[in-house]
Amino acid sequence: MTMASRQRVLVIDDEKINLKVISDILREDVDVILAINGEQGVRKAVELQPDLILLDVLMPNMDGYETMTHLCHDVRTSAIPVIFITALNDSSHEERALLMGACDYIQKPLYTNIVQARVRLHLQLTKQRKMLEELAHIDPLTSLANRRKYEDVISSEWQSAIEHQECLSLLVIDIDNFKHYNDCYGHATGDKVLKQVASVLASQVNPGEGLVARYGGEEFTMLLPRFSQHEATKVAHQCMSEIEHLNLCYHHGGQTGQVTVSVGGATCYPQSSHLLSEFFDRADNKLVQAKNTGKNKILWDVSDKLDVPVK
Known part of the structure; x- marks a missing residue:
């Protein structure tokens, strides 16, 4: 297993000997993070996302149940599975832990094979859950990314832009003449065009800099946080140029042409009084105008004064 693919387990225990024992049991399979009390454990869970x-x-100040409550009530940690480990053998404690949302309960003394087996099981379940969420x-x-992912991300970036008074740019992109191309060569070939265009669009955004999504049909969105209108327009021109260079031409039934894209764009500094839906509409309306006035062009929304930060 490579370091990049190793999963991480956070162990929260006030006894150093317990931390060492559990770390020795697990360290061959996972990266182990240690915390000596509940407060430190919550901080590390938020920061490191195990x-x-x-x-x-049984821990002083903040016991395991209180720590669990903090983890469950924080959206950043509420989905992380928790296994309680304790010397308490009263079934009522196990019941309480499970009712609080723990995924498992291991009693001391610890047996290496049991701990490894249960940890592996829950890590596998975590990996499967994350894969399903990604799919x-x-x-x-x-x-x-699909439309659902786009809507999640733009909502988050919108709030972040409001908080930090940063700009946000959005491109709405539609493939020109796609219906003619489909009519000429069929949907299977049309699907190949969608893949080619998607690949070009994705190549224009570095990981962590923005999001490219298929919004529906032959329409795509490109979300560019902290990109000015000038910077986002340069990206749009690059997309158009590279798609044109794909040279996806069609000749059939009197119809002759080439697959290009039209782009509608908008940039703003969001404020709490602004509506996210209106921001999308601004870019989408410009896309419609581009399609209706010749295609293969970029039109940018400059309909209001949201292109400068409010002091």
Whole structure:
């Protein structure tokens, strides 16, 4: 298993000997993060986002149940599975832990094979859950983010832009003459065009700089946080140029042409009084105008004064 693919387990226990024992049991399979109390454990869970948490019940100041409450009530940690580890053998404690949302409960003394087996099981379940979550946000044809993922991300970036007074740019992109191309060569070939266009669009955005999504049909969105209108327009021109260079021409039934794209764009500095839906509409309306006035062009919304930050 490579370091990049190793999962991470956070162990929260006030006894150093317990931390060492559990670390020795697990370290060959996972990266182990240690915390000596509940407060430190919550901080590390938020910061490091482990795949699984092993939590001792009996700890001073903040015991395991209180720590679990903090983890459950924070959206950043509420989905991380927790296994309670304790010397308490009263079934009522196990019941309480499970009712609080723990995924498992291991009693001391610890047996290496049991701990390893249960940790592996819950890590595998975590990996499967994350894979399903990722698949639910991926367009199966193009492998881009789908509309659901786009809406989640733009909502988050919108709030971040409001908080930090940063600009946000959005491109809405539509493939020109796609129906003619489909009519000429069939939907299977049309699907290949969608994949080619998607690949070009995805190549224009570095990981972590923005999001490219298939919005529906032959329409795509490109979200560019902290890109000015000038910077986003340069990206749009590059997209148009590279798609044109694909040279996807069609000749059939009197119809002759080439697959290009039209782009509608908008840039703003969001404020709490602005509506996210209106921001999309601004870019989408410009796309419609581009399609209706010759295609293969970029039109940018400059309809209001949101292109400068409000002091």
